[in-house]
Amino acid sequence: MAVPLTAYLIVGALLFGIGVYAVIAQRSAVMILMGIEVLLNAIGLNLIAFWRFVNPEDYSAQIFTILIVTIGAVEMGIGLGIMMLLYRNRGTVQVDQYDSLKG
Amino acid sequence: MSFAEVAEWFAFAILAVISVAGALGMATTMSMFRSGIFLMASFIGVAGLFVLLSADLLGLLQVMMYIGGMLVMILFMVLFSHDPGGSMMAEMDMSLIERFFSLGLSSPPDEGMEHGDGMDMGGSGGHEGMEHEGMEHGDGMDMGGSGGHEGMDMGGMDMSMTTPVKRWAAALSLVLGGGLVALLLLRPAWPTTDATPSPESARMIGELLMSKYMMAFESAGLLILIGIFGAVLVARPGAYPDRDARDAYVTADLPPAPIEEGRPPSADAPVPPEALEEVTVNEAHRDKAGGPPSLNGPAGHAASQSAEGDN
Amino acid sequence: MTSGSLDLWAIIPELILAGTGLVLVPVAAFVHGHGNWRYLPMVLTVTALLAALGFTARMLPWEDQAVFSGTYAIDGFGNVFKLILELGGLVSLLTITAHFRERDQVAHAPMALLFVTLGGVGLVSALDLGLIVLFLQMLSMPAYLLVTLVRSDRRGNEATLKYFIYAAAALAIMAYGLTFLYGMTGSLELRTIGRELAAGGDAVWVALSLGLILIGYGFEMTLVPFHFWAPDVYSGATAPVTGFVSVVPKVAGFAAFLRFALLAYPDGAAAWPTLVAVLAVATMTLGNLVALRQSRLKRLLAYSSIAQAGYVLVAVAVAGRAEDALSAAAYYLSAYLFMNLAAFAVVAQVERHRGSDELAQYRGFGLRAPWAGAVLALALLSLAGLPPLAGFAGKVFVLTAAIDGDMTWLAVVAAVNMVIGLYYYVAVLAEMYLRRPPEPSSATPHPSGRPGPWTPSAPLAPGGPAAYWPAYLLTTAGTLALGILPGPVLRLLDEAQRLVS
Amino acid sequence: MTALLLTALLAPFTASIALVVWGRVRPGTSPAAAGWVSTGAAAVFLAAVIGLAGSDAATHLTWLETGSFPLTIGVTVTGLTWFAALLVAGVSLLVAVYSVGYMAESEGHLRFFAELSFFTGSMLTLVLADSLLLLFAAWEAVGVASFLLIGFHFEQSDARRGAYKAFVMTRLGDLGFLLAWLLLLQETGSVRISEVLGAVEGGALSDPRLTLIALLLFAAAVGKSAQLPLTAWLPAAMAGPTPVSALIHSATMVAAGVFLVLRLFPLFERAPVALDVLLWTGLVTAFLAALVATIQVDFKRVLAWSTVSQLGEMVLALGLGAPLAAAYHLAAHATFKATLFLTAGAVDHGAGTRDLRRLGGLARHMPLTASFMIVAALALAGIPPFAGFWSEELILSAAVQNRPWVAVALLGLIFLAGFYIGRAVTAILEPWPGAPRPRAEEPKATMLTSTAVLAAGAAVSGGVLALWGARLLPFEEHAPGPVAWRVGAVLLGALGLLLGRTLVRRYGPIAPLRLVALPLENFVELLFVGAGRLVLLVAFAVGFIERLLDGGARALARGARKTAWLTSRAEDGFDRLALGGAAGAMAGAGLAELLEREAFGAGGDQAATSLFQAGGGLRLGQTGRLYLYTLGLFVWVGAAGLLSLLWWR
């Protein structure tokens, strides 16, 4: 393995940072959801990189990654369902339109 | 350095750039559709990294999950967004990075119109709300800071990309990402080994799933079931106990009403870039058919309907 | 080790819950709108929960073991918290059924409730990072469905959106933190991680990963500063759902965090007890102070439940040092289960009846509806920690544990907070008992039709049908029993100190 | 014996539950019937308590064991607990009888009697408890009962506010109790009072901890006994019905704080610092409250402040290390203060007001009530042979032997007590210039009877106690102090009474206040408001100085006229003395009330307000904006990163 572990982890950290940016900077719920998917991606990359370099004989980390991918997919599904409902009721999925509950 | 190592570095570099740039493009581009495609690119890049890390099964799984998933997601985004193509933002004041990722957005066809500012995506002109203070910002990353958003009157249109705290968000995420990278570089604390994974990853994973992680496997299945059932339960049309919600639902399913003269569609309807032509089409056909073309994007229907209901 | 029949027997409660959940999916889709058939899912769920309770109780004396190659613990700790969770699900189900009777939601709610319970049950036993993440999701995801059960409710919609996005972000960050644990130890099992970390992990990364991981657990436990979702979600959801969401995920979060911290961060690595103590102070102080300023009961109870989480955290902070901190936490959580669900049951009834949870709706409530009023009053007094109610006993145990664990300052802060908390609980009581109810004619009708008669003509009735009575009886009995005779329950909960290791 | 003990405990609770159920089943029950149920219960437990005399019945049961600590609950009869129980039982019975008449026309009598019975039961449990846990539970139950009873007339806003205030303020002290007994449990491994005290006497606790515990316990006593700075709730509690004031806010519940210290006195004895704190708290409270009492115009408020003052005296006695004196004074005070309250209720019933300015000359209309009132007033002023004399004498002798300057202060207290009660009683009973002379009649027989019994108690209980009390209570007796001091005390008390009386007969209950206290109050206010306002004053300098000069001239003129007026009455030397004394007292009173209102009342309000403001401020954090919530998450991530650097090495 010519490319060291740290290189992969840095890619993961960059993805994490970008995901953070998307989650807090975006106002559309769908875009926020996409940001969260980027976060999940960073997790997957971290896990697989650690797996390859730290404990490649044990495939548990790959299972964990599969679970993360599954969670991402399910989140997308249920999130889009929720947003569909919100859109039907309120005509928008901009999160700053949803601020009646506060205080 | 052997050829294989150079090749590996090369592949890594390309894939890393694809993943990071894809994610960055997702977060900064003005077009929702492009955001989705960028995100997909990022996923595929990460999948490539997986393959490079000899987790080929996972890489493929990732690609499969996300191509289908993202295509559907983009579809929804187009549904919810009033400017999925981002064309009306294409020539807005943008930071460098946003401009970079928004390069080549289709520009509105009617540049010679009275506004001439390329912002008038409706194409039928005369919408005063477009000239709001947010647009006049000099070098801002966002279009008008936190106040600008409230000040905007886009005729009920969502400015999906306006982000009041963008600058802070950028700073914070830079700090976080930078800090993480610095920590990773300065304090690697990982006990690496030289062991290699067995080539039969699919079999290994399958066996783990059926023994040690049987519970995780079954639970993941249940989770997916919950997801499906939940999405259906939440999003299915159903009996609406109160009138407003019912109206909203019915409205969403109605065929679109004709766009009347004198009322710029930009006031109530979101116009995806492909609809830029629609207005001309529409006008050309009005006498003949009396009805509009049926494809306006479901979002367009709903929003125009509800906006009319409000008026 | 292959998964023999032993492993499957060891997870029989989980299997029952999961199986019933699977059956419920088609059943719920089929029966909704079909008259009394729509109560079928409820009946099935109650049966399943009772069966699970029974089996879990049977498994209490089992010796500690980790099944599925060490990824899933069967021990006293897990079983005790499973009992609490299943009980919480059961009691909440009664209220939810009563609240949504004659409506379609009564067919859908049990399934989501069952899955949340299942997620919690799995979470308290999970020893593997993958399972933990998975069950945390299973704990939250059906909860979104519950919050948005009334789909046309705009407040509910907003609550769902906030819940969903906040949970997704929090759990993602947590999982990111977990990857570093894996990187440092090369293992996903809590116990191995604990061993490896104790043998020497990089302290900076240990601390950083703890900070990240705390977000996920803190979100479920409604710790400050991860509490922001809670007031909005609690006040946006319907009252019985709020009751459920404020109990079951929280209990599961506490149990899971205890297991995680004690196994993966042994010996107080990264000073987590201190950190948790500081967060406990922040949590209860903020919860109590903000609750002072609320004018809606659901929101008030939301902040109150944040404060209550702070009290439990006191026990968590000393979990590694005081010998019965675990059973104190379990005791407080079970007391919290009863008293909080009792309060929310009454709020549910009023909400369905009057369509609002404004404090003004409770003016003279104790005089108009004496029994329901008494249930609410007992619940509030118990939450405030007055003897001889469950909350008092719980607080005594928690404070004893804190003093025992050499965190007297924390006990003092907690006690001061209990006094502040009294203000707003008594404010509700004063509204209920020290004010005349408004005249019946001035009663605002329920916004969605179906106004109930709000007349003094039936002094014995709690102001509504008897549907809520099972929940009232169960919760009030629990509140009283746990307060007056804590002995047997405490003996049972002492099992919680058996943690597989 | 145990059976008798349990009967005594359970009777009031049973009555309470029975009344609640009864009220549900037959809402139209007559008040008298309900009252007699309550009375019957009180009688049963009085009988039981009397039957328990001299026994040492006790019963215990383990509530549960948490870890290594067994938590027990139990009750026991010892000298002290029997003594307190007898007091509670006696006063409760009489107040119950009184209430039958008093509540005859009120609405919600069933609720009232149920709550009253609940209160007596809780109070009895409190005094008989042999477990700190049970004691604490009863302590809280008493608080709840007090909350309900003060808020009985919940349609009045001041009753609501009073109830709320009482509950929350006393609870502030309870926190100390809770922590104290948890600490004791940790140190001694038991919650049984006898065992705890045994351990304490065995030297199980080291000093800083012991002092801490004693102070925490005292905090609880401060809350319940309305000592400074938790005084404000007691006058506010006067919004409750008068029997409630008589029972709870003079005789029993407020005495619980003193009782707690008495019960755990061996612990306090070993913590000299705590005793000093007691001494000072008691002294300051007693003085300020007595001063404030001198200018009140509502009779019940006079009595309320007087109660605070007397409780302060008890605490002071405790601080002097004279528990016996405190116990005597507890009993004596219970009788005479209850009598005073009951007569206040009678006056209220008869004349329709308790405002001293609207009363006057009632002695002719209600001679019996008047005589009871006078007896109680004499007892309060420490005139022999009435109850107050005996106990105050004991306190005085303890003070003379330990700290003579305290004795001087005590003399002042006795004088003030005489003064304010003399003033109030005169204003009610005797005609004074400009008195409205309302018409009134004697109350019902039930009310009169119980008042009479209590008045008799006020007359003789002191003597009885002085003869046999020491045998009952586990405290050693002090040697009697020098006779001169005792005579001086009696004389000062009498002087105070006379002064008060003279003052009222001359000017009515309000006049001197106008003359002296108000300018003083303004002056003090000026001081308080301080520099900020001074700046303003400078800004308006010219006009203000003018007005000041004008005012000064006018004051000079007024002073001259007054002097002339005074000299014209020079023949009446005593009168002059009276006015001078009154002026001094009033000045002090104005100051004290101001202090109380501004410093402690306002301090409490300030604290509450700042809590509320803090809540409001924090509430703003809950913006309802999702992106700020998630932002919070990531800020935490950053913070966690920074925090983790602490481990960098």
Place this chain on the structure above:
Amino acid sequence: MELTLRALGVLAALGLAALLTHFFEPAALSDAQERGPAAPAGPRAPAELASNPDRWMHPAGPVMALLGVLFALVVIPFGPDLVPSDLGIGVFYFIVVVDFVVLGLSLGGWGANTRNSVDVYYRATAQLVAYVVPLGLAYIGAIMMARSLSTVSIVEAQAGMWFIVLQPVGFALYLVTGLMQAYRPPFVEPFAAFIDHGVYGASFPWQALLWRLALSSLMFLIAAMGAVLYLGGWRGPLLPGPVWMLLKTFALMAVMVWGGSRAPLLTTGRMLELSWKVLTPVGLVNVLLVGALILLGVGPS
């Protein structure tokens, strides 16, 4: 060197296959099929050229689709050693990579920026949702019997008997879903006349050519995979492996195209209905049947 050769080989095979398909296909089609399903009621927009296309996505569409088929070809075996790369997870790889064609359709459809072409995007995505589950089920039968994901192993496993004999239901399912995946009649709605022949209508000429190439290759690929999964791949008497493979592929293609052209055309909505209400249950039944067969000991040992 060898790598380059293989790559060239793959390219050549693909080009040949596409050409063959391209010329072969019209023979089986009637004009009606080429027109697509009847237009829904109501006026439609007239054909319009992509006057304002997205500068990146419009050209990216056909390129992406071609890349997809190119990558997919990598695992098609023409002989025991005549396979560009025998991946351990070959079949799975194939399924995943073919999805790029849909991605390309979406990009091209959206990027052209005309109303009709965006319609293509919607419909293509919907069709993906329709076929993906039953398609997976159609693969699983063969995979279960061969106990491998590798295409070569699957062909080897059919040494004794072709899977078409053992799993006729699975084969039929594959035919239907394969047609869906290949956007051939009766599942051609994304290319229907009433939306201007899908992406063709909004393409520039060179893009249209690439599209034709990509879609023809796709049909070829799907037929080839069908031959691998159910018809024993390169195995056959007398003739050399590659010839058998091509023969089987074209035979299968003929059957599919001919059969499809005889069926009534389906709209996207009907496609979804067919998929979820008929094909998915059939697929599940097939999996059960195969499982039973395996338990009974039928199939390769």
